[in-house]
Amino acid sequence: MNTYDTRPDAYQSVSLDDWTDWRWQQRHQLRAPEDFEGVLELSDREYRGFSQTEGDFRVGVTPYYASLMDPSDPDCPVRRQGLPDPEEARRADFERRDPLAEEEHMPVQGLTHRYPDRVLFYVTHHCPVFCRHCTRKRKVSDPKTAASTGQIEQGLEYIRQNRDVRDVLVSGGDPLTLSDDRLMAILGALRDIDHVEVVRLGTRNPVTLPYRVTESLCDRLAEVAPIYLNTHFNHPREVTSEAQRALRRLLSAGCVLGNQMVLLRGINDDPETVMDLNRRLLSAGCRPYYMLQCDMAQGITHFRTSLRRGLEIMDHLRGRIAGMGVPDFVVDLPGGGGKVELVPQYLEERSRGDAFDEVVFRNWRGETYRFADIVEEYS
Template sequence: MFDPATQQEADAPELGRVARDVLGESPRGPWSHVPDEVWNDWRWQQRHRLRTAADLERVVRLTDDERAAIAATGDQFRMAITPYYAALMDPDDPRCPVRMQAVPVLAELDVAATDLADPLGEEAYMPVPGITHRYPDRVLYYVTHNCPVYCRHCTRKRKVSDPTSAANHGQLDQGLAYIAAHPEVRDVLVSGGDPLTLSDDRLDALLGALREIPHVEVVRLCTRNPVTLPQRFTEALVTRLARHQPLFVHTHFNHPRECTPEAARCLRLLADHGVNVANQMVLLRGVNDDPAAVKALNHWLLRQRCRPYYIFQADLAQGISHFRAPLQSGLAILQALRGHTSGMAVPHYVIDAPGGGGKIPLVPEYVERWDEDKVVFRNYLGELYEYPTR
């Protein structure tokens, strides 16, 4: 478990690296000759995504396991990596946190006995194709199955990256009609895949159509583009997005190595246009099951005006069991944050109950014991305090 005495020391190298990332230039790997205006063109990044082992070998020295996995997993869950995200990888270290999130390994072929095809019961709560209506007042609205980078830990592996299952115009209209016909829906999470793979015009039209539904109060855009393709957020796009307020962006940074000047520019651009951005980190073994890394990440996010919102326990999706960290790791991270840094840097740690039970918060134990007249608590330093029960 977390030891407060060693916290300061453990933070130092990670914080130093984040400071360098934010102040310095992002690495460009084999694309150092590419002019800035080309590198920062999201269409160029999309067109030049790495899809094969040969592509990737220009950037990293692949292990035998990675090479075999790229061949073996392609039919189930494709590989695609933007040059921007690939250049963040350590070319020599297969345990690099960016590399682990984007490059397949053979462990993805293992299906644990507890794995589920649809871990969050999203299909079970699907009244029409492309809508999950699980909670009373909000829906998930899937608008695409494409993403700039296919994250190896994706919870929707069963659909994402499969072009045959993508939403067509008819399905999108059916989703809008469902939302319009259900006045209890006041909050719509536009998700996928990554909705930012739609064109500016389609996104604008979609958000405009949602805004025309009187009972839709809040729209949330769930996107990992700030992490994997921050160039996608151009001034022109963000200006159009900001017309659909109240609009919230939920993104998914997992490690300080993803905290680059480009990502900072993207988050600040959204904040400058009045778009609230929140981060939903997924706890991943070997990637970010480390209090110092999470603390550094959250501090960086706050500096860009992005709120650390959730830490998700990895769900029971098939082929991601190698990423699942024990629950004690998540609790140790929370314990390392609470009291040791500002409350704004402490997200909710939740487990999305298998089968569609919804989010259940997990919190470290601070109550030492309940007596008849008092409760004895333990504070963040492990010191005991009493409070009367009445």
């Protein structure tokens, strides 16, 4: 079963060739209430979401992603990621426009250099779906932030001149919205820089527009392999047969796949949902890499969950799914402090012995075990 077979009535006359053509999907992005009216029953709240967030952050959803939405349930986890909510217009004192201070650490426009060995390279402002929880909603979707050819060339030149840069994360927006030629020009230029050892690509296309992962794109990605490709599935419902095919193709092209899930209230802040998602991803060859605490960005506070909730989910995963399926639970500290990892407390007690310490651990079942810990200063 694929989404063409279950597409909404509004798309019944669309041919399979068009439906699976990523450019057709991009051209037919749903943007206004009237675009959605033929696809799902908009709630009063969603109508208010459109009017109250106008001018703040554009709405954009591919027909493919819209077809994953429950047409009659406004709480559908896919729908909530794509349709605006009046809460986005509310402001909390702690919210920040640029929560990770990416703009403050830009030596040249569109390139953030915070850690000595890594840069974040912003190459486009466009995405197939403008996710309501986007941490870069200050600029993603805004035509004024489009990365020009000159800006990209300036970023590449900066990387060429800075031999400390070993790792480049190509991001945006979604870099896979670029044409094959434009994307490959960037990736090829990075591969030509001797000191760049790792090239990463951050893209949500496998989730929002898996048809973008064409055989011809993958043939070209294979020429610059390995690419560390991190994607962003948030809910098991997004792991469709088309998404799985896209992941398989990327694997065959030599990409190393990881998933960066964002913890979102009412969408995936539930241990069984995360477990189901991670199982599906593992079976498709994509390793759950991060479970990210939602940032302090403007207009996304209604999506945020407590840190305690995240730890409960981590505690539930451990032991019930192989370690490969347990991501790092990470908070990206505001102001550019970087990532810190949170883990449930397993060490319950430590007592001092003559030659070693005795440590009591709790395991995933809640059973306790004693462990002899070598203490260097005793020997």
